[in-house]
Amino acid sequence: MPRQTLAMAAAYTFLVLLAVTGAHGFHIEEATVESIQQGFRNDSLTSVQLVRFYLDRIRGLNPLLRAVIEVNPDALRQAARADAERHRFSSVRFLAAGAGGLLHGVPVLLKDNIATRDALNTTAGSYALLGSVPPRDAGVVSRLRRAGAVVLGKANMDEWANFRSLPGTEGWSARGGQARNPYVLTASPCGSSTGSAIAAATSMAAVTLGTETDGSILCPASLNSVVGIKPTVGLTSRAGVVPVTPRQDTVGPICRTVTDAVHVLDAIVGYDALDAAATGAASKYIPHGGYVQFLKKHGLNGKRIGVPNGFFTYPNGTVQQMVYQQHLNTIREQGAIVIENLDIENLSVILDTLNNGEQFALAAEFKLSLNTSLSDLSYYPVRSLADVIAFNIAHPVEEKLEEIGQLIFLVAENTTGIGATEKAAIDRLNKLSADGLEKLMKEHELDAVMAPNNALSPVLAIGGMPGITVPAGYGALGVPFGLSFGGLRGYEPRLIEMAYAFEQATKVRKPPTFLP
Ligand SMILES: *[C@@H]1O[C@H](CO)[C@@H](O)[C@H](O)[C@H]1NC(C)=O
Ligand SMILES: *[C@@H]1O[C@H](CO)[C@@H](O)[C@H](O)[C@H]1NC(C)=O
Ligand SMILES: *[C@@H]1O[C@H](CO)[C@@H](O)[C@H](O)[C@H]1NC(C)=O
Ligand SMILES: *[C@@H]1O[C@H](CO)[C@@H](O)[C@H](O)[C@H]1NC(C)=O
Ligand SMILES: *[C@@H]1O[C@H](CO)[C@@H](O)[C@H](O)[C@H]1NC(C)=O
Numbered sequence: 306m307p308r309q310t311l312a313m314a315a316a317y318t319f320l321v322l323l324a325v326t327g328a329h330g331f332h333i334e335e336a337t338v339e340s341i342q343q344g345f346r347n348d349s350l351t352s353v354q355l356v357r358f359y360l361d362r363i364r365g366l367n368p369l370l371r372a373v374i375e376v377n378p379d380a381l382r383q384a385a386r387a388d389a390e391r392h393r394f395s396s397v398r399f400l401a402a403g404a405g406g407l408l409h410g411v412p413v414l415l416k417d418n419i420a421t422r423d424a425l426n427t428t429a430g431s432y433a434l435l436g437s438v439p440p441r442d443a444g445v446v447s448r449l450r451r452a453g454a455v456v457l458g459k460a461n462m463d464e465w466a467n468f469r470s471l472p473g474t475e476g477w478s479a480r481g482g483q484a485r486n487p488y489v490l491t492a493s494p495c496g497s498s499t500g501s502a503i504a505a506a507t508s509m510a511a512v513t514l515g516t517e518t519d520g521s522i523l524c525p526a527s528l529n530s531v532v533g534i535k536p537t538v539g540l541t542s543r544a545g546v547v548p549v550t551p552r553q554d555t556v557g558p559i560c561r562t563v564t565d566a567v568h569v570l571d572a573i574v575g576y577d578a579l580d581a582a583a584t585g586a587a588s589k590y591i592p593h594g595g596y597v598q599f600l601k602k603h604g605l606n607g608k609r610i611g612v613p614n615g616f617f618t619y620p621n622g623t624v625q626q627m628v629y630q631q632h633l634n635t636i637r638e639q640g641a642i643v644i645e646n647l648d649i650e651n652l653s654v655i656l657d658t659l660n661n662g663e664q665f666a667l668a669a670e671f672k673l674s675l676n677t678s679l680s681d682l683s684y685y686p687v688r689s690l691a692d693v694i695a696f697n698i699a700h701p702v703e704e705k706l707e708e709i710g711q712l713i714f715l716v717a718e719n720t721t722g723i724g725a726t727e728k729a730a731i732d733r734l735n736k737l738s739a740d741g742l743e744k745l746m747k748e749h750e751l752d753a754v755m756a757p758n759n760a761l762s763p764v765l766a767i768g769g770m771p772g773i774t775v776p777a778g779y780g781a782l783g784v785p786f787g788l789s790f791g792g793l794r795g796y797e798p799r800l801i802e803m804a805y806a807f808e809q810a811t812k813v814r815k816p817p818t819f820l821p
């Protein structure tokens with residue numbers, strides 16, 4: 306049997322066994338954060354049982370799907386502590402103490418570029434960073450720990466967030482191997498937050514975190530039929546995250562439902578002194594009382610939603626064309642005002658990220674940011690981009706140097722900081738954003754624009770703007786696709802309203818099919 310078939314057979318056997326022997330009163334597969342908390346409260350579930358379930362599931366599915374790079378040897382102990390805390394306090398005092406939030410005792414899987422100061426490594430998928438020691442948890446991880454979440458492990462990703470080479474490494478990293486789409490195993494799982502999306506889709510974790518510079522949450526979430534929130538840049542801290550650029554990087558949840566994603570978002574947003582400028586500037590967007598209040602069943606009612614030209618380009622008769630058309634009708638029936646035939650100025654320039662200055666600016670910014678982030682480590686096997694390049698040359702087999710190369714690294718290494726040319730490129734990107742989506746949304750008083758999957762990502766990326774993708778359907782071969790809502794900086798409340806109402810009106814998502 307070929308290796309893939311063998312692994313598939315093993316995974317199927319495992320799933321069947323799990324279904325038969327699943328001994329918990331509580332059905333953990335596909336469980337939501339709120340049902341998990343209810344299970345905790347009515348004593349049908351413990352955090353330890355949850356962690357055991359997810360660890361078993363990772364053991365069974367990961368040989369096939371390669372969604373996880375490392376599991377946390379401390380996860381069961383953290384879960385036991387969460388269970389003990391819950392039992393020690395009466396619920397009122399527990400809540401008053403600031404603990405007992407919705408993520409208390411809930412296992413979270415982190416993309417491998419998000420630092421944890423524990424037994425787990427943080428490597429962006431690369432052997433070059435193996436053994437590095439971060440001085441502290443990433444800002445978002447500190448917040449998760451304070452909320453009582455259990456750090457379950459690190460998720461596979463496109464190595465270096467797909468910023469090593471062209472054409473790239475969708476779902477591949479040297480340390481994690483090639484991740485697979487759990488719906489159609491031969492289809493792209495997209496990236497770079499690949500493992501986070503797959504793990505959420507297959508219940509290898511309750512909830513997960515990904516990161517996005519340009520498409521890395523919205524794309525894998527869409528293609529693995531889960532919900533991804535790409536927050537406004539600065540809403541969530543990037544401190545302790547292996548960077549591409551502070552101008553575009555953002556950390557956000559990837560989960561099975563909008564509600565789960567919103568609970569995670571609530572836990573991770575906020576000011577961080579170690580990412581002071583961006584989190585300081587974005588903190589004005591965080592609503593008093595958090596984001597849960599925007600989970601409104603009628604959240605589409607009265608919303609003005611633009612449909613920019615150039616995105617819904619599926620030929621008549623294809624599944625995508627028909628399903629998206631149906632969704633537009635549903636969105637109208639839900640009371641939204643859908644405005645079609647809008648043009649984002651210079652859209653073709655914005656989408657041409659190789660030539661419009663985006664990649665050019667990113668290259669210079671990456672070299673600087675990586676250097677800063679490496680020099681912040683308590684122990685670092687590599688100190689600079691030059692060291693990482695040399696590492697890949699010295700480890701060509703593990704790092705698949707011949708096959709994948711490191712062209713972006715080489716281009717980035719040739720840069721010498723943000724000079725006049727780089728500054729001009731960044732100004733031009735800002736202008737493209739201001740004259741593009743920002744102007745369009747203001748002129749038409751839009752609450753959001755809609756597009757398939759991650760099609761909006763470059764438009765949102767250059768403006769630091771937020772987006773949410775929600776499962777929208779399955780193509781002729783069973784490959785998932787999503788519908789994304791994007792908006793201006795700080796538009797999370799209304800994007801959440803629309804995404805939630807759309808999700809509740811359509812309920813498209815179904816668990817993975819593991820088709821060959
Ligand atoms: C406890 O809550 C869970 C989650 O809602 C539910 O599935 C389960 O049936 C409940 N069990 C009991 C004993 O009430
Ligand atoms: C982290 O990497 C080291 C190798 O440097 C390995 O021994 C260790 O098991 C890894 N940690 C985890 C949690 O897998
Ligand atoms: C697709 O169908 C629409 C509506 O029926 C029609 O207006 C349009 O011309 C068709 N497009 C193509 C490419 O056939
Ligand atoms: C990298 O950072 C170190 C320490 O902050 C600094 O001394 C060095 O000049 C930087 N190198 C580059 C290439 O920016
Ligand atoms: C880097 O710069 C050197 C010297 O100018 C040049 O020969 C080389 O082609 C450049 N590499 C890349 C990838 O641009």
Ligand SMILES: CC(=O)N[C@H]1CO[C@H](CO)[C@@H](O)[C@@H]1O
Binds near residue numbers: 651654733737
């Ligand atoms: C940056 C850029 O390419 N801007 C162009 C946007 O489109 C207008 C015309 O619609 C051009 O004049 C700009 O040069």
